[in-house]
Amino acid sequence: MNVSPAAGCCIGVxxxxxxxLSVLPALRAALPGARLLYVADSGHAPYGxxxxxxxxxxALHIAAFLLxxxxxxxxxxxxxxxxxxxxxxxxxxxxxxxxxxxxxxxPAVALTRRGxxxxxxxxxxxxxxxxQRLLAAQPTxxxxxxxPCPGLALAIERGDLQSAELRAVVRxxxxxxxxxxxxxxxxxxxxxxxxxxxxxxxxxxxxLVDTAEAVARxxxxxxxxxxxxxLDLPALQLWSSGDPAQLGAxxxxxxxxxxxxxxxxxx
Ligand code: DGL
Numbered sequence: 648m649n650v651s652p653a654a655g656c657c658i659g660v661x662x663x664x665x666x667x668l669s670v671l672p673a674l675r676a677a678l679p680g681a682r683l684l685y686v687a688d689s690g691h692a693p694y695g696x697x698x699x700x701x702x703x704x705x706a707l708h709i710a711a712f713l714l715x716x717x718x719x720x721x722x723x724x725x726x727x728x729x730x731x732x733x734x735x736x737x738x739x740x741x742x743x744x745x746x747x748x749x750x751x752x753x754p755a756v757a758l759t760r761r762g763x764x765x766x767x768x769x770x771x772x773x774x775x776x777x778x779q780r781l782l783a784a785q786p787t788x789x790x791x792x793x794x795p796c797p798g799l800a801l802a803i804e805r806g807d808l809q810s811a812e813l814r815a816v817v818r819x820x821x822x823x824x825x826x827x828x829x830x831x832x833x834x835x836x837x838x839x840x841x842x843x844x845x846x847x848x849x850x851x852x853x854x855l856v857d858t859a860e861a862v863a864r865x866x867x868x869x870x871x872x873x874x875x876x877x878l879d880l881p882a883l884q885l886w887s888s889g890d891p892a893q894l895g896a897x898x899x900x901x902x903x904x905x906x907x908x909x910x911x912x913x914x
Contacts, residue, residue: 655875657682658866659718661709664692664804664889665897666838667724670748671883672902673863674722678870682882684718686913689889693800694727695769695836702771706732707739712913717880719873720744722866724837726768730775744869749781750835751858756789758854759831763790765824765853767846768835770795792827796820800838806897808841817842821849831856841901885910 658674660667664687671683686709688694694702706728710721720743721736723729729747737745750772755764772778773793782791799820802813824832832850834840834857843855883906887894895910902908 655680655682656870656873657684657717657719657876658722658870659684659686659710659713659716659720660722660724661686661688661706661713661728662725662837663687663694663728664689664800664838665806665841665894666800666803666836667722668898668901669837669840669857670722670724670859670862673859674866677863677867681870682717682876682880683884684713684716685883685885686713687885687887687889687894688913689804689887689894690913691888692804693769694725694731695771695800696797697771699731699771702728702731703735706736709913710736710740712886714740714743716884717876719876720866720869721746722862723747724862726750726836727771730772730777744873746862746866746869748837748858748862750778750833751856751861752781752785752791752833755831755833755856756785756791758856759789759829761828761830762788763792763827763829765792765794765827765829765832766835767794767796767799767820767824767832767839769800770797772835790827792824792829794820794824796836796839799842800836803838803841806893808845813842814845817845818849821846824853825850829853833857881907881909883907883909886913888913
């Protein structure tokens with residue numbers, strides 16, 4: 648069989664916790680033969696209310712681990728870590744292709760008919776210079792309503808996507824966006840797609856935008872330049888700095904039976 652280099656490459660992906668798992672299906676669809684290595688920093692989640700220095704330190708540690716496991720490029724599948732640390736990662740690993748994730752404000756502004764777009768994200772993402780620059784670059788025909796969502800990633804991280812706690816946090820954060828008349832809402836944190844059914848319930852008729860597919864397309868473009876890595880290794884490996892069993896259970900539920908899930912403790 649003729650395997651294209653991108654099909655056999657090895658991609659390191661990480662997030663503060665389970666959130667980045669929401670990006671894996673799009674990555675696999677774009678790069679069906681790639682090996683995916685995933686780190687959930689659940690022992691230190693959530694990142695949303697942490698300081699930048701802490702996130703940079705964690706990101707550098709995790710990146711070094713993923714590269715030591717054979718990753719040829721890195722996907723920062725966390726909006727908060729991208730805002731805080733992607734520049735530091737690029738400086739530390741100038742030869743490693745690096746893809747970050749940012750809230751999809753641009754596609755949301757293009758989509759709105761009412762002229763009111765909501766952005767749900769962590770406080771860290773919304774306060775970051777990177778996000779403020781992204782916002783300043785948008786056309787001004789739409790009002791963009793920023794909704795920090797403290798507690799939301801943590802409630803998702805706990806793993807019960809039907810819990811009363813999660814429903815209450817979703818309702819609390821969605822209410823201002825409903826009152827503002829938003830018809831498009833950006834899921835600006837990779838954890839939030841797991842709560843999409845509850846968010847849809849709280850914001851009926853509102854279009855939800857996430858950037859997993861855009862990130863996967865960009866990753867595939869950069870991966871096309873990589874040489875093939877060892878194809879005999881597992882297609883997916885997961886590590887957690889929290890409870891690997893919990894990460895494995897969450898991943899099995901979300902990714903489904905087509906994925907062979909094994910999760911270990913992050914050394
Ligand atoms: N999943 C992360 C993001 O995309 C952050 C959640 C958190 O740890 O606060 O922003």
